[in-house]
Amino acid sequence: MLSSRNRHRLFEAGFRAVSATGADRWLAPAARGLGVILTFHHVSPEEPGPYAPNRLLAVTPDFLDATLCELDARGFEIVDLDAVPERLVTPDDRPPFAVLTFDDGYRDNLEHAAPVLRRHGAPWTLFVTSDFADGRGRLWWIELERAIARLDRVRIDIGGRSLDLPARSPQQKTLAYEAIYRDLRGGSEARLLDRIAALCAEAGFRAGDIADELCLSWRDLRALGRDPSVTFGAHTRSHPMLAKHEARAAAHEIGEGRDRLAAELGRRVRHLSYPVGDPTAAGQREFALARDLGFDTAVTTRPGHLFGGHAGHLHALPRVSVNGCHQSRAALAGLLSGVPLMAWNRGRRLNVA
Template sequence: MRSRHRLFTAGIAAIAAARADRWLHHLARGLGIVLMFHHVRPRRNVAFAPNQLLEITPEFLIAILVELRREGFDIVPIAAVPDRLRSDRRARPFAVLTFDDGYRDNVEYAWPILRQYESPWTIFVTAEFADGRGRLWWLELEQAIGELDRVVISRNGKLLSLPSRTLDEKQAAFDAVYRQLRAGPMERLRTVTAELASQAGISTDGLAAQFCLSWAELQDLAREPDVTIGAHTLSHPVLAKLHTTAAAREIAESKVLLERRLGRPIRHFAYPFGDRSSAGEREFRLVRNSGFATAMTSRPGHLFPYHADHLNALPRVSINGLFQNRAALRALFSGVPFLLWNRGRVAEIET
């Protein structure tokens, strides 16, 4: 995880130094871009924050909106994406703002800014988080390792014991456990994080209610014309790890439940995690069969005309909280990092 961050930092620095975001953007920039956010809140004064990549400050959100307009992007609602992808290539580029999981800070800190800048936005809601009973296991893992001096879990019948006293040890332990759990079954992931939380004396009850919007709050939000609410499954699993029947239920029933609770059609979906190991052709088919108009992955890239034929597998650009600076934004908005990532192709087919 840290090696990827170092590579990203070096890449952004190289693009900025060569001004590649200026002279290559006409080749790399697509018709539009879908930005992916999670938390928006004031900077936390904590030493150990391995999930910091999932949060940006309100001030940086303002910088994003200013930079989008400076670069000539129209900020449009998610419902406009299909038509914009079929529009004339000479049209102004567009940007869509999406927020995953349904965090309360999106309303508390992001929405006033978005309203001030007249920017429509979409929030993808995990139903069990709105119930107050979902498992924010990545937060459980962060809090547990933050408290523990040693992290002990079983692995293939053997104990894995990792020191966790210093900040470097804690980060290394978090990276190792996170990587191992993501590679295994969902049942083990949730069991292990619950066990670590118990060892650290941390209760897993109430985290969703603490950090995520309730149904009552979502019902109020659903009445706002500048807000679109989308589905993000029932329980936020890695869909690719589930049996087809279970994956179909997570997708289809999240739509039905949100429509029933909010009294609004739910036309848009985001895959939890959303990378290639989390969602593929089977999941894309299940989403299409469930009647969603669009679905968002987290595969990185801009939107191009051919994405009009792949509306159930659209790429997004994650706004990483570790890189809150204008150089990173200019590079991402130019499309140049994705041109390099895809080895000279403007984009990678998302199926």
């Protein structure tokens, strides 16, 4: 199996090839569809160190600015998520549209993303996990990263087998993270949270404390809500991989997250983002739950652009992740063209099963 570094090098080579051949221009009319929903998480000027397994979730303010400039240069109209259903039903001869979404509710979105977005006059959507706004909840992917950063060796029991991994150098830490992440993601969420909490304790910190450090509080969110360009969406109560839970629990997570957000911010919450959002975390059952709970739209992390057929699948909308490992113009041009995603989806316009 390819390491994450080699995999990202392969992706970057593909982006350069698309750019060099001009495919991002001449195939774009067929591949980009009617528009695209872009996904961001962290926006920070800090350069990642040699051990940064979650670097894919962070872009710099300068690259966010470059993304907005590239959207403008390619003729995209940036619209609010509220506008998507109508744009899919009545495309007419309008230019392609782009929607900017930010998941989880990180404080750096206010500090570093909002000024860039305001300068461009761009509307955007922030998907908030209510437990994170309470200063609790488990950002387990960051907990795992920080635990391994503090440990010289990682010992963990997963699925009936024991892992004993060296973690002295940045490369060893990265390999340990990848091995543990892959194995834990394949099992139950309860086991994942339990094993990572144990590693946090061994590393000398308490699981569940990171949200208060990294995420926006309700006070921060209310202040941000005074900006009319910001739409708030629900991202559940505690950020579970919904498909790993019983239907009643999944519905409770979705509904409670929305209701808390609406009560705290005094706004109707029309849109949902499924945590993790890939097929292991959100499928047809979750799409039906979002529809039955009254959301106008719900977004996944399944990669793809938007086509007219998505008007019939508003609770299974694809997005395109702006990946912190690929902060280059070639990567951005490729993603906005839709060409690499058309290849990824083997020519399918809809991936809603």
